Amino acid sequence: MQKSGALVVACGGGKGGVGKSLVAANLGIALARLGMRTVLVDGDLGAANLHTMFGIDQPGATLGALIDKRAANLEEVSIPTGEPRLFLVPGTGAVVGAANLGHAQKTKLIGHIRRIDAEVIVVDVGAGTSFNTLDLFDVADVRYVVASPQLTSLQNAYGFTKGAVYRALRAAAHDEAERELLTGSTDRTETERVGHTLARVDLQDAQLAERMRRILGGFGGAIVGNQLENAGQRNVLFGLSRMARDFLGITLPVVAELPFDQGIHQSVTVRKPYLLLRPVGPVAQAFGRLAEHVVSTNLSALRDARALTETPVPVTVKDDEFGGEFAAYLRRDARHAVTWPATLHGPSGAAPVRVVDVSLSGVLVATPVVSVQGDRVELRIQGHPEAFRAIVRHARPGYLGLEFTEPQEALLRQAAESHGPGNNTGPSAHSNGR
Ligand SMILES: Nc1ncnc2c1ncn2[C@@H]1O[C@H](COP(=O)(O)OP(=O)(O)OP(=O)(O)O)[C@@H](O)[C@H]1O
Ligand SMILES: [Mg+2]
Known part of the structure; x- marks a missing residue:
């Protein structure tokens, strides 16, 4: 793992408050407990709060120090978290306009995140489907879409995933002609299946279609279900997974089902991550399994696919494109x-x-x-x-x-x-x- 750089995990998913930061923090702890040297990066460029979750009031330097050139690399910025082997690069709420970095700044930031000396890097990408958020999501080898069973969360999660998939697919086009071939479909806002696009492209440009297939195959996404209140709520997560397969042509398995737990809620209030308060129990086990999912990643397969999408392409995706149909689709058992x-x-x-x-x-x-x-x-x-x-x-x-x-x-x-x-x-x- 060291030779090819750290394994990068992103926690995204669109909707605010679904638990991206909470998942990132506790996953970080679970990974460290598996023996991995882990660095958490608060990539929420709008409202960083991972440090607060660890009870740190005012972090000295943050990600912003890199942008302002006050720090030369992220190791200078990272701080211990209290859990052995786990460090935190605090986010930058203070830098005005940090949520709207220029292209050069973003490229620099992403390069620095990738170069962090660690075995696993967990990036909390923040809410929304902005270019920044998708940019950070795109850096990752393993991409977790954090979703709660609420319809709005599922809609956001789908929109977010769609944004990431379309972005990756568009980067597969190497020239104007190929871009046009793709754009015919990916620009439409109505529901279209990536599988149909692929079939159409295949007839005209088999090489492009092959690149698209590899990108889809190496997307590396998975659903982390959070705030589940009963067993029935699992079904909508599987519904989301099927939608990703049917409409976006990717495998998006449900790899964790975390319960709604008053203790988890309280852990945020007392500003100490849940796994530090309760190192054993069902929640700790669930995070343990998620950490196992991370370390079992076949990195080289994902990196092959990722190498095809080095040039990020901006896309905008409407969250509400499915309207009522979305709910019906998810409910389908x-x-x-x-x-x-x-x-x-x-x-x-x-x-x-x-x-x-x-x-x-x-x-x-x-x-x-x-x-x-x-x-x-x-x-x-x-x-x-x-x-x-x-x-x-x-x-x-x-x-x-x-x-x-x-x-x-x-x-x-x-x-x-x-x-x-x-x-x-x-x-x-x-x-x-x-
Ligand atoms: N499994 C859970 N059980 C109970 N409460 C939870 C759970 N997950 C999250 N919460 C509550 O939801 C709040 C929001 O969680 P968190 O800050 O991780 O969301 P987020 O997705 O990072 O939000 P944002 O997009 O604003 O950064 C937490 O403060 C916590 O109170
Ligand atoms: Mg957050």
Whole structure:
């Protein structure tokens, strides 16, 4: 890791107050506890506050010292945090106009961040989708999009991720002709799938398409869910992940699900990071796993892709482009394909069916039997002790869409686990203790 420079992690995600700084601070501690020499960089150029989270009132020098040429490098600016192996480069609230650095200043700053002598650098990029914020996000090898389950946060997270993806894709164009080929689609504000753009570009410029594919493949993004109040809220995070896959063509897995915790809230009030107050427990474990995710990064694969996007290109993205559709898309449950024999008991008697698709709220069954929307039915899945009550919501030739009268989390889990050859004959093989 030392040879190729520090691994750079960014915490971004658009919306203010979702917990970017909190995640950055505690992730920093978790990384240091894994033995990594870690430096936290407060890149929130508008309202730096990481130092406050560590109980530091007035940091001597800050990132701004570099901009004002009062410091020659960021090692001069970094201060200990109280956690062994963890240092902090405080942010610069004081420098007027710091949030609107010129291009040369930004390039210099980014160069200095990359050159920090450490094993891992964690950058808190601040809120918004401004050029600055995306610039800092772009520096990172691992890019965490911090999101809470609230719709506005998810919208911001999507807009932010889209900004970062489009920015990277545009940098893939090497000349005016290529840029034009791309711009045809990436300038449109309506919903367009990157996959469609890629298919179109592929027909005209296979090399550009290949570069785009590598950039998308090496995007290195992941979702850090924060402030989760119940298990059901996880689903919208997975919804965000699917949107990124379907519309932006990137893998954006959910790598952490951090609970809303009064103790976390208090840690900010008492100005001591949560993991310093509570080094063990479920929250500490969650941050430990996130730190493991960081250190398991295949750095060289990501750097290959990143080398293709050295020239940053400004883009603006509207947060609200999806309108109501966005919420509907997120609510759409994760679905799992299965082949489970079952019997459907309806108003006109019982009929054998095959369950082909399971979600939290319902199933799709293949059946020659015709039913009517609104019919109340009971589904008995072979080998399953329970009968599921449902309502017929959709009927098309050969298939019925059934909505459960209540969400069936255990069944969804069984469906998710029954992927793979030989496991698909029925949920009984994975009864999960039921
Ligand atoms: N998991 C959590 N449980 C409880 N409270 C939380 C949690 N995460 C964040 N908070 C609360 O939300 C506040 C905002 O968190 P934080 O400052 O990390 O957000 P941010 O995304 O960095 O905001 P900004 O964009 O303004 O920099 C914290 O002060 C804390 O009180
Ligand atoms: Mg912050």
